[in-house]
Amino acid sequence: MGRQPCCEKVGLKKGPWTAEEDQKLVAFLLSNGHCCWRLVPKLAGLLRCGKSCRLRWTNYLRPDLKRGLLSEEEEKLVIDLHEQLGNRWSKIAARLPGRTDNEIKNHWNTHIKKKLRKMGIDPVTHRPAVSLAQPDGPDPLKQQRQQEPSVSGAGADDKEEEEEAATSAQPPQVVDSSASSASAVSPSCSSSASASAATPGADVDVDWPDLFEVDGIMDIDWAGFLSASGDDGGCSAVGTDMLFDHYSDVGFDQQVWM
């Protein structure tokens, strides 16, 4: 049996993308869009699988992406949305213009999760984590796992448990209200990729040919092209006041965070 690979993997390149590959992909997508991701690498002259191209485009090359750290407001929003939606990163990303699910997921796992734990908040339930009463004690994660029923099955069960835990704190009434805002963001940039790429951020006029005079395409300050994004370029330090507000009912010590 077994599952068919998404594409012929033989002879395909893996690993980090080179600037040249980026240029080829961007040039192709901007001029042609994508009718079918499977054909994109062939037509663009890339030794990559379509899936890889799609990922590279949506997570890294899309011109409407913001770069840099999440702002204070964005981080707060991520926490809010995670509380409602659980690990539905794409849904969360749909509410944050210019951010990708991958980016948010990474930020959550590397930054926010840690901060919440430090604050004594269980990042899954968004409630005070009992086991964190002794921050220097045994690994709170281990204790948490021990408290939970066995999750050796992984997969769907695992997810359901987490969702249940997350939603038990607050019922998931997020009926695709994301749809409205999501449409403005178009994180999946599916069939409208070419359109959204050609007109990133509505009335932004991007001089695309200039892009290819840059060595590594990601050296480009996309934000510079996207004046409509309206943030500070993503370089602002992630503040915490809003988090303190958010969890004020939990009653954690602000000093712990600092």
Add this chain to the structure above:
DNA sequence: AACCTGTACAACCGCCTAGGA
């Protein structure tokens, strides 16, 4: 200066789902 460890993030993998034949 060299090595070790931890962190951040890009990329991959496998599963799920929607839509068409």
Add this chain to the structure above:
DNA sequence: ATCCTAGGCGGTTGTACAGGT
């Protein structure tokens, strides 16, 4: 109703880099 394909999603891994010893 069933099968197949492509796209999408979330979890996990790999790697480069920074900081510490």
